[in-house]
Amino acid sequence: MSVSGSRHLQALLGSLGRLARNPLATALTLLVIGLALSLPTALRLFVTNVQAATGGFTSAVDLSVYLKTDVALAKAQQLARSARERPDVAEVTLIPAEQALQEFRRYSGFGAALDALQDNPLPHVLHVQPRSDAQSPAAVESLKRYLAAWPEVDLVQVDTEWVRRFNAILDVVRRLLIIAATLLGAGVLAVIGNTIRLEILNRRAEIEVTKLVGGSNAFVRRPFLYTGVLYGFGGAVLALAIVEAAVLVLGQSIATLAQLYGSRFALQGPSLDDTGILLGAGVVLGWLGAWISAARHLRSIEPRA
Amino acid sequence: MILFDRVSKRYPNGREALTSVSFQIHTGEMVFLTGRSGAGKSTVLKLIALLERPTRGIVTVGGRNTGSLRPRHVPAFRRQIGVVFQDHKLLADRPVFDNVALPLVVAGTPFRDIGKRVRAALDQVGLLGRERMLPMELSVGEQQRVGIARAVVSKPPLLIADEPTGNLDPDLALEVMRLFRRFQDVGVTVIVATHDLHVVHEFGQRAIVIENGQIQGDANDHLPSVIAVR
Numbered sequence: 001m002s003v004s005g006s007r008h009l010q011a012l013l014g015s016l017g018r019l020a021r022n023p024l025a026t027a028l029t030l031l032v033i034g035l036a037l038s039l040p041t042a043l044r045l046f047v048t049n050v051q052a053a054t055g056g057f058t059s060a061v062d063l064s065v066y067l068k069t070d071v072a073l074a075k076a077q078q079l080a081r082s083a084r085e086r087p088d089v090a091e092v093t094l095i096p097a098e099q100a101l102q103e104f105r106r107y108s109g110f111g112a113a114l115d116a117l118q119d120n121p122l123p124h125v126l127h128v129q130p131r132s133d134a135q136s137p138a139a140v141e142s143l144k145r146y147l148a149a150w151p152e153v154d155l156v157q158v159d160t161e162w163v164r165r166f167n168a169i170l171d172v173v174r175r176l177l178i179i180a181a182t183l184l185g186a187g188v189l190a191v192i193g194n195t196i197r198l199e200i201l202n203r204r205a206e207i208e209v210t211k212l213v214g215g216s217n218a219f220v221r222r223p224f225l226y227t228g229v230l231y232g233f234g235g236a237v238l239a240l241a242i243v244e245a246a247v248l249v250l251g252q253s254i255a256t257l258a259q260l261y262g263s264r265f266a267l268q269g270p271s272l273d274d275t276g277i278l279l280g281a282g283v284v285l286g287w288l289g290a291w292i293s294a295a296r297h298l299r300s301i302e303p304r305a
Numbered sequence: 306m307i308l309f310d311r312v313s314k315r316y317p318n319g320r321e322a323l324t325s326v327s328f329q330i331h332t333g334e335m336v337f338l339t340g341r342s343g344a345g346k347s348t349v350l351k352l353i354a355l356l357e358r359p360t361r362g363i364v365t366v367g368g369r370n371t372g373s374l375r376p377r378h379v380p381a382f383r384r385q386i387g388v389v390f391q392d393h394k395l396l397a398d399r400p401v402f403d404n405v406a407l408p409l410v411v412a413g414t415p416f417r418d419i420g421k422r423v424r425a426a427l428d429q430v431g432l433l434g435r436e437r438m439l440p441m442e443l444s445v446g447e448q449q450r451v452g453i454a455r456a457v458v459s460k461p462p463l464l465i466a467d468e469p470t471g472n473l474d475p476d477l478a479l480e481v482m483r484l485f486r487r488f489q490d491v492g493v494t495v496i497v498a499t500h501d502l503h504v505v506h507e508f509g510q511r512a513i514v515i516e517n518g519q520i521q522g523d524a525n526d527h528l529p530s531v532i533a534v535r
Contacts, residue, residue, distance in 0.1 A: 006416060208396050212356075213408040213455070214384030216377075303356060 008222070015226040018199075033282070034234025035038045036188050036240040041183035041278055045243060045270060047173055053258065053265045054166070061135045061163070063146050064126050065126040066155040069097075080151060082125060085245040088143055089132035095126040100125060123154060185285055188235065192228050192289030200224065212303035221294045225287060232286020234277045244269055306332040306463065306494045307353060312362030314348050314518075320532065325362070327339030330496065332462070335487045335489040338498040341516040346498035349515070350465050354386050355494070384412050387493075389466035395440040395450050400490055401427070401451050402436035402495040408459045425512040427451075430484060443501045446477040453481070457488060464488055465495045470504060478504055 018024045039218040067076055067085075072098055080094040100122045105111045130143055140158055148156045200207065209219055258265040270278065307330040314323040315425075323345045330347060331334050338346045351357040352364050355371055364371045367385065374382055396403050405423045414422070427433050430450040432443075440448050456464055466485065470478035482497070482504050489495045499505065505512050513523040 009414065010410075027504055033403050080427075204396075209396060210407065211380070212354075212383065212388060212394070213381045213411055214382075215381040215411040219380075258496060 002059065003162045008226075011222040012230075013227045015190065015223050015230055018223075019227065021197045029191065029231060030131070030234045030238055032190050032191050033231060033240030034242060034254055036191070037182040037236055037239035037278065037282060040177060040184055041239055041243050041270065042246065042276060043173070043177040045179055045221060045247070045268070047170065047177060048271075049268055050170060050173075053263065053267060061130060061140055062159045063127055063128040063130070063140070063144060063147065064157045064159065065132075065153055067124045067126070067152050068154045069121070071152045073097075073124060073126060075124070075152060078128055079150065083128055086143075086146075088131050088139060089128055090131040091127075093129075095125045095127065097124050099120045111195045127218060139213070152230065159271045185281070188232070188282075188285045189292070191288040192231050192286050193293040195231065196224050196293040197297055199227065200294065200301070205302055207298065207301045208303045211301070220298055221291075224298075225290045228286040228288075228290020228293075229283050230286070232282040233279060234282075234288070235286070236282025239282075240275060240278055306330055306334070306367060307496070308363075308365040309349070309352075310363045310365070312352065312359045312364055313451055314352065314357065315360045316471075319338055322518055323359075323534060324353075326515070326518070326520055327362075327438075328513055328523060330494065333341075333489065333492055333493055335486060335495040335508075335510050336497070337508070337512040338389035338501060339505055339512050342500055342523070344515045346500075347519040349468055350388075350467050350496065350498055353463075354388055354464055355382060359526065380411075383471065384408065384459060385461050385463060387459070387461040389452050389464070389469045391471040393446060393452035394439075395451055397440055400437050400439055401432065401443070404440065404451055405454045405458050408455060412459055413419040414459075422458055423454075426454040429487070430454045445472050446481070447485075449473060449477075449481060450484070453484060456494070461493070463494045464496070466495075466501060468499055469497060470499060470501055475503060479507060481518060482508060504529045 067079070071079075076094060076096070077165045080092045081088055084092045097120050101114065101120050104122065105114050128143070130140055130145065134143070136141070144158055145157045147153060207220055247267055252268045255265075309324045309326050309328050311327050312323055313321065313325055314319045323328070324351070326345070335523060338349055340346055352359055352371070352495060353366055355374065358372065366382075367397050369382070371382070379440070396407075402423055405426055409419045423432060423436070425437065430453050432447060432450055432454065435447070435451075440451060443451065454465075456466075464485070466467065469485075469489060470481050473481060478501060481514065484493050486508065512522075513520060
């Protein structure tokens with residue numbers, strides 16, 4: 001190993017040793033950093049998971065075409081075929097009135113009340129999905145007008161409004177995530193900076209003597225930078241553990257919830273990217289906080305005889 | 306080795322510690338700086354080690370004008386000077402070995418050489434075998450010798466000591482001074498500030514007498530009259 005490499009290793013081990021000698025203080029600092037980093041991580045997971053859970057429909061635009069109740073099933077099938085032939089239509093699903101009624105009976109809990117009805121009150125419904133290149137508001141509007149013009153059609157509903165609202169909400173959460181990450185990042189910076197400041201003051205005599213025998217500023221600063229990086233990295237690992245534990249606790253109940261909605265969605269933990277970003281952010285924040293603190297306070301310590 | 310040319314030093318509190326002091330010390334000399342406490346002896350040493358900068362005048366150490374030295378070059382400059390303090394400035398929470406090794410670590414000496422050189426320095430001051438002890442576990446005289454070992458471990462060409470015997474009884478003081486002379490014997494320039502006239506007499510080296518920030522005498526082998534009448 002080169003001389004400068006072994007210097008760094010020595011500084012790193014020295015910092016580790018010092019942290020290990022004060023386990024309680026170190027643990028408390030790590031906990032504060034870990035909690036501060038876990039919040040934005042959890043928010044980020046929330047956003048990615050909501051996107052994953054709703055991925056099937058957040059981007060898609062659906063038209064629900066309600067036929068008049070007196071339209072026969074054969075006619076409905078014929079209408080579905082002719083809708084499918086349009087170039088701007090990707091897919092058409094026919095939900096016959098009978099099937100809709102059964103589903104409604106099964107999921108709504110109004111089974112007994114429905115039995116009291118003599119006729120099926122539900123119409124046949126066509127779910128029309130436009131091609132991806134025909135999903136602009138204007139194209140969807142013209143498709144809607146075309147379908148509504150059929151005499152058998154009672155009502156055409158475009159399910160875009162709530163998708164837009166949903167995406168807007170998600171955007172708000174994403175912005176909240178940025179704000180939270182910025183504020184808590186600054187908090188981590190302050191915590192590490194202050195911890196390093198206290199350590200510099202504690203080791204004032206040692207710093208003075210080191211400068212006296214010819215230690216450069218870089219030499220004196222190095223162990224504090226390593227301490228900051230270790231705090232940042234340790235805090236990030238702790239944040240990761242906190243989030244993973246939360247995913248573990250929530251996972252089962254969320255899977256059950258998703259099943260009730262007929263979805264096979266399962267809560268995703270932090271991806272490899274998330275983990276990398278979190279650990280990287282911890283290291284960078286730790287280094288930066290220590291550097292700012294060291295630059296401020298080491299300069300003022302000069303040896304005097 | 307060292308040249309003071311009309312050097313004055315005024316501290317921020319307004320006290321003038323040195324007034325137009327000039328003297329020269331050659332390589333390999335051993336010189337006592339003497340005078341009452343507060344006379345300016347420590348200021349001379351601080352100016353040599355660049356712990357202070359002169360208000361006026363020029364201080365040259367090893368051919369370099371210290372006034373033109375940039376701050377980032379100060380650490381490398383200090384590594385050329387071994388400094389011994391009255392309160393020895395050892396790190397209380399580190400064993401003797403770590404204290405003595407500090408100048409080597411700071412200078413980037415390879416690890417395999419550090420142990421050898423630390424033991425050699427401790428051997429020179431008669432403390433071999435005490436590497437793992439803490440400074441507090443040693444006597445005052447031994448602590449001072451650890452301080453000396455630290456000052457010489459990186460073999461600096463210049464050794465300066467500020468009242469190194471201030472806390473020692475006369476026997477220990479002489480012993481420490483003999484140690485300094487041994488370093489002079491191997492070519493090190495040694496400057497010792499002390500108000501201990503007994504020691505100065507005993508050694509008969511060149512002595513520069515400072516009173517009220519000015520040089521009152523500079524003589525070899527015999528003490529100037531200002532001291533003698535006191």
